[in-house]
Amino acid sequence: MKNLLNCLLLLSISLGFTQSRFDNVEIKSEKLSDNVYVLFGAGGNIGISVGDDGVFVIDDQFAPLSNKILAEIKKLSDKPLQFLVNTHWHGDHTGGNENMAKAGATIIAHDNVKVRLQNPRRDGSNNPKEALPVITFNDKLNITINGEPIAVFHVANAHTDGDALLYFTESNVLHTGDTYFKGRYPYIDLNSGGSVNGYIEAAKRGLMVIDENTKIIPGHGTVSNKEEYQSFLKMLETIKTNISKAIAEGKTEDEVKADSSLTKQYDDLGYGSGFINSERIRTTFYKSLKGE
Template structure:
């Protein structure tokens, strides 16, 4: 497969619209987590793969122009074909390779809202996102949960409600004690919560709480972006989110406006440097929480 170049865009465009950037050459790296599970990184969401006796179970697939590189990296790990692909949500940096992989015979699964979102035009942060072609859509969808039983591994794909979007799933490898959280976890940084397509701060916190109930001190956690994590880090992350949600709710209760919360750096003061120095700034995250809580009323 060979793919056309596209225009380089900002980091915001990469995450919110799923647009591929070629400002620099993208290299795909792999990190071995267990004997059969790996995390691949390149540009876009973290990819998870489980290598079975007869084929590969894959989680997310980044952007279409990277498919050749991604499949080449997988071939360095195993000569088994990719058989199954789960999309953790609908954003293009996690689903962009769907059409390419489907042409190779890969069977694609997702929560039902993922297919719905991909099937229609969307507006994200004021930008238009065209519907994906039919060839890129998941073939099998579910509403709540589904199980895969591959060799000696049981894999639970579980929907979490209104977290990063309205179609997020966690993928839990029960026997290997590994959980892929998709974009319901941006390890070490403020998360992007896509309110326009069903995300919410309350759902995001609840999603993390669900993983914390499943995890133990030995669980390996694959976030949607950045580095492999663990239960202790996730607990700290949840505490940060709960604290900021509480502060913004207090501001709402006091009748403060969107602009007042947006400008109030005291809300995020002790978290700004550590969590804000990446994709979502402290100011942007205050605004996201405000909008999410205001929408509840």
């Protein structure tokens, strides 16, 4: 009984900490066009379209932030939620799915996102059915809302196996999801079907649909542009070249992980200051490229 009480106490402390870490998070919006906004908070950046048809949302961060997110959306529009698109399955982009569905949103995502959200979570529990996509797609999807066609297209095996990019064709705004981390090394989730080559191809695909005036919502980081997006792609290709050469020379994973010269050019620019540091990006590139 004592052990049980101790476990319950630790659980309550843990849950309290989980909630408290979001208490001071502020949701801020930035206007990108007449009807498109980006919301910043904790987790993946949120895209918003508002207008006569209602509210269209891209990603929803973490569940404890849903009330704050919905309150910020209310400042932009008094219309009901219509659709929510998940750019991929990770919890910092889908954690609020259940709450958004209960608020009226119909959830849309790639086929693989639904499959992954149906799998048991790390604690063994399952996502409730309200958190799952109602509409899924395989390759691409077109949605017209608030007088604007939105192109939704899948990029294969990039950040994960279910990534989607969304392009607002009239507003000239691109939401990349986590296929773009502005000014930092990206997280390439190899365990969820992500790959270096697929990630590079995703950046190339995104660059194909934009111009110098496009405003880009990255998965993480502030609003970006074509020049910065191109620099990000160059970083990916440079590191791929360096690590492919090391692999060809017979270097081991540990040797590549320890060789800071392979990423020094971008380490010096601060790319390793985020969630993925320089050692981790070298390891990820090695594992992916070696496996392919």
